Amino acid sequence: MPYKSLEDRRQNARKQNARARAEYGCSWSTLWRRKHPGRDAEYKRRDFQKHKAERQETNKLRLRVLRLLVISFYGGECECCGEREVRFLSFDHKDNSGAEHRRNKMTYWSYHKWLLAERRSNMRLLCYNCNCSRGFFGKCPHED
Numbered sequence: 812m813p814y815k816s817l818e819d820r821r822q823n824a825r826k827q828n829a830r831a832r833a834e835y836g837c838s839w840s841t842l843w844r845r846k847h848p849g850r851d852a853e854y855k856r857r858d859f860q861k862h863k864a865e866r867q868e869t870n871k872l873r874l875r876v877l878r879l880l881v882i883s884f885y886g887g888e889c890e891c892c893g894e895r896e897v898r899f900l901s902f903d904h905k906d907n908s909g910a911e912h913r914r915n916k917m918t919y920w921s922y923h924k925w926l927l928a929e930r931r932s933n934m935r936l937l938c939y940n941c942n943c944s945r946g947f948f949g950k951c952p953h954e955d
């Protein structure tokens with residue numbers, strides 16, 4: 812049905828809504844949802860898919876920010892050699908409790924939240940070189 816104006820259209824919608832309420836005791840949108848079970852969920856799902864890439868991008872950003880926060884919280888540099896490049900830095904379990912941590916199945920996110928909750932005395936920042944050297948040789952060549 813063509814409408815003469817926007818106001819006309821609005822008025823018509825109001826009338827239809829009033830009729831629906833009088834007849835079925837609910838609005839048109841509720842009626843529509845009842846008439847098409849599952850369609851609402853379908854639309855939501857489509858929306859969810861549509862914004863997937865966007866959401867992933869946001870999540871990635873959130874992770875990066877959290878990691879930067881945690882790294883600066885722990886001094887922002889390798890405790891052994893002073894490396895400051897964040898991409899080289901990692902967290903070292905001073906008491907070798909890393910295996911226990913992995914058993915707890917912490918996610919990347921919850922792990923960093925845990926690190927940020929308080930300054931963990933058994934954790935320290937090391938660059939990958941110094942961290943791995945400790946794993947391989949028991950100590951870092953820097954200490955020689």
Ligand SMILES: [Zn+2]
Nearest residue numbers: 889892938941
């Ligand atoms: Zn280092």
Ligand SMILES: [Zn+2]
Nearest residue numbers: 891941951953
């Ligand atoms: Zn070192």
